Amino acid sequence: xxxxxECVPNFSEGRDKEKIERIVGVxxxxxxxxxxxxxxxxxxxxxxxxxxxxxxxVIEAIMDMIKVVIDEIDLNHHTGEHARMGAVDVIPxxxxxxxxxxxxxxxxxxxxxxxxxxxxxxxxxxxxxAKEEKRxxxxxxxxxxxEGMKEKIKLPEWKPDYGRAEIHPTFGVIGVGARDFxxxxxxxxxxxxxxxxxxxxxxxxxxxxxxxxxxxxxxxxENRGHxxxxxxxxxxxxNPIYRIFETVKMEARRYHMEVPSAEIVGLIPKDALVKSxxxxxxxxxxxxxxxxxxxxxxxxxEHYLKLRDFSVDKIIDYFL
Amino acid sequence: xxxxxECVPNFSEGRDKEKIERIVGVxxxxxxxxxxxxxxxxxxxxxxxxxxxxxxxVIEAIMDMIKVVIDEIDLNHHTGEHARMGAVDVIPxxxxxxxxxxxxxxxxxxxxxxxxxxxxxxxxxxxxxAKEEKRxxxxxxxxxxxEGMKEKIKLPEWKPDYGRAEIHPTFGVIGVGARDFxxxxxxxxxxxxxxxxxxxxxxxxxxxxxxxxxxxxxxxxENRGHxxxxxxxxxxxxNPIYRIFETVKMEARRYHMEVPSAEIVGLIPKDALVKSxxxxxxxxxxxxxxxxxxxxxxxxxEHYLKLRDFSVDKIIDYFL
Numbered sequence: 270x271x272x273x274x275e276c277v278p279n280f281s282e283g284r285d286k287e288k289i290e291r292i293v294g295v296x297x298x299x300x301x302x303x304x305x306x307x308x309x310x311x312x313x314x315x316x317x318x319x320x321x322x323x324x325x326x327v328i329e330a331i332m333d334m335i336k337v338v339i340d341e342i343d344l345n346h347h348t349g350e351h352a353r354m355g356a357v358d359v360i361p362x363x364x365x366x367x368x369x370x371x372x373x374x375x376x377x378x379x380x381x382x383x384x385x386x387x388x389x390x391x392x393x394x395x396x397x398x399a400k401e402e403k404r405x406x407x408x409x410x411x412x413x414x415x416e417g418m419k420e421k422i423k424l425p426e427w428k429p430d431y432g433r434a435e436i437h438p439t440f441g442v443i444g445v446g447a448r449d450f451x452x453x454x455x456x457x458x459x460x461x462x463x464x465x466x467x468x469x470x471x472x473x474x475x476x477x478x479x480x481x482x483x484x485x486x487x488x489x490x491e492n493r494g495h496x497x498x499x500x501x502x503x504x505x506x507x508n509p510i511y512r513i514f515e516t517v518k519m520e521a522r523r524y525h526m527e528v529p530s531a532e533i534v535g536l537i538p539k540d541a542l543v544k545s546x547x548x549x550x551x552x553x554x555x556x557x558x559x560x561x562x563x564x565x566x567x568x569x570x571e572h573y574l575k576l577r578d579f580s581v582d583k584i585i586d587y588f589l
Numbered sequence: 590x591x592x593x594x595e596c597v598p599n600f601s602e603g604r605d606k607e608k609i610e611r612i613v614g615v616x617x618x619x620x621x622x623x624x625x626x627x628x629x630x631x632x633x634x635x636x637x638x639x640x641x642x643x644x645x646x647v648i649e650a651i652m653d654m655i656k657v658v659i660d661e662i663d664l665n666h667h668t669g670e671h672a673r674m675g676a677v678d679v680i681p682x683x684x685x686x687x688x689x690x691x692x693x694x695x696x697x698x699x700x701x702x703x704x705x706x707x708x709x710x711x712x713x714x715x716x717x718x719a720k721e722e723k724r725x726x727x728x729x730x731x732x733x734x735x736e737g738m739k740e741k742i743k744l745p746e747w748k749p750d751y752g753r754a755e756i757h758p759t760f761g762v763i764g765v766g767a768r769d770f771x772x773x774x775x776x777x778x779x780x781x782x783x784x785x786x787x788x789x790x791x792x793x794x795x796x797x798x799x800x801x802x803x804x805x806x807x808x809x810x811e812n813r814g815h816x817x818x819x820x821x822x823x824x825x826x827x828n829p830i831y832r833i834f835e836t837v838k839m840e841a842r843r844y845h846m847e848v849p850s851a852e853i854v855g856l857i858p859k860d861a862l863v864k865s866x867x868x869x870x871x872x873x874x875x876x877x878x879x880x881x882x883x884x885x886x887x888x889x890x891e892h893y894l895k896l897r898d899f900s901v902d903k904i905i906d907y908f909l
Binding site: 472475477478479480481482504507508512515516519520522523524525548551552554 | 792795797798799800801802824827828832835836839840842843844845868871872874
């Protein structure tokens with residue numbers, strides 16, 4: 270089995286299409302690195318890129334991307350809703366196949382060392398790659414953003430993990446990290462009452478007493494005319510989708526609200542779907558076919574998990 | 590409304606009935622203090638006492654109890670399965686009515702001060718009353734137990750919060766604390782398969798990714814011939830019973846197991862039941878009667894929450 274990591278660099282340009290194309294263009298036609306997608310957000314003025322590939326080749330590709338970004342983005346002229354401290358703001362490594370978390374931490378360190386050596390851009394290690402407690406949460410590091418980092422980086426407690434204690438004058442600094450696969454999962458609730466949907470979010474999210482690895486909030490979808498519980502699942506093994514879906518349906522029952530569908534934003538591992546499908550197979554008393562195809566996983570996810578707008582190219586294993 | 594706290598002192602004798610009677614005897618016929626119950630466990634060699642009353646009178650009663658225990662228990666001759674560091678091992682204060690948590694912390698401090706002054710027994714403040722992070726969890730303080738505490742208490746980091754850094758030669762030391770009301774709740778699962786029941790416990794307990802304020806494990810009940818998910822709910826407001834009950838039923842569905850009943854061990858506030866009953870009233874589309882009597886709460890808890898062996902004297906408000 271090939272050794273595969275996912276890497277999700279975020280860069281600080283979400284409006285200028287030509288610029289964005291020139292930046293993501295570095296990922297075209299590479300050996301053992303695949304650009305899965307990129308999503309530019311104008312309000313955020315930020316683009317999120319999803320790559321998978323062999324760890325060494327991903328590191329090479331990211332180095333090439335940074336080279337282009339140095340020429341394309343000057344944070345002194347950047348505005349947007351999303352907090353940022355670098356022209357490339359964050360670079361997390363995520364284990365996907367035959368790679369451990371501690372190996373991903375190593376790759377993050379290798380990359381950060383290279384970036385500081387070759388481009389003289391300071392790097393802070395975060396999440397699983399953090400070297401101290403208060404650097405685990407990225408917002409702690411990023412507080413003050415590009416503008417505040419000029420002085421903050423000179424404080425002894427905010428010495429960067431790699432590079433000099435001086436920001437790159439146009440690029441800033443980068444957060445390089447390692448984390449588990451994050452599933453972005455939304456459940457549709459057929460109501461316009463955002464307050465009630467907020468109650469469902471509170472029932473399931475860690476910060477209000479709910480499931481440990483779930484972040485959740487309510488959102489009203491203008492164009493669909495109903496609300497959603499919008500979530501990040503930080504550990505789909507410990508908090509499987511079916512359990513979250515069934516818990517939200519249980520809460521909605523008291524208000525006699527329909528929960529007809531759900532969606533995955535971005536990618537999801539086949540494993541995460543299979544783990545949840547097995548629950549419904551068990552409930553229905555049907556044996557789960559261990560040799561299930563990806564297309565069958567899609568069909569059953571639509572049937573049992575009520576996933577809408579779902580297709581095989583949302584399953585990460587499709588690209589492996 | 591009267592100001593009421595609950596207090597649950599645990600003392601280190603669970604076998605000698607006459608001794609136990611002499612100790613709990615101090616709680617008989619007191620003004621504004623009511624002995625709710627006491628449970629002696631022979632294997633643990635420990636007795637758990639539940640009192641409610643006005644804070645000042647509860648402090649007086651505990652002081653009297655300690656005086657008796659000094660004469661009755663010598664920990665140098667104590668054996669039993671439960672860890673202990675004192676003849677009275679722990680004394681937690683719990684807010685019940687018209688008393689805040691921070692007031693309970695104050696009462697705990699007043700009591701600890703008195704105990705160390707009058708009986709020369711060192712006290713460690715724990716849980717909400719802890720004065721430092723590593724003293725929040727009682728097991729951290731108690732590690733080494735009575736025998737190890739002789740030396741441990743001399744270490745600068747284990748200086749007691751009240752009293753000299755020297756254990757009482759026969760009594761040891763006491764943990765005095767404040768905490769939220771804890772609901773001991775068990776759900777019956779009609780199976781002998783403890784492993785599957787362990788899966789349900791894992792689904793809902795904090796330590797495995799489940800609900801934040803739930804501790805849970807599987808247990809096989811010899812005399813009933815089936816398993817239980819046995820739980821402590823540390824915050825029934827954030828993790829209401831109905832949600833836990835429904836989640837366990839949801840998990841059991843995949844194994845086609847029946848979840849016919851549940852039980853409360855010890856006391857539960859009316860509030861905790863009402864909060865959960867309202868869910869089922871909402872599901873059934875019935876308005877909840879805000880003037881519901883305690884007997885009606887019992888009947889509806891049997892109906893909706895399937896509580897067995899339940900009666901009005903398990904509701905703490907019955908004694909107020």
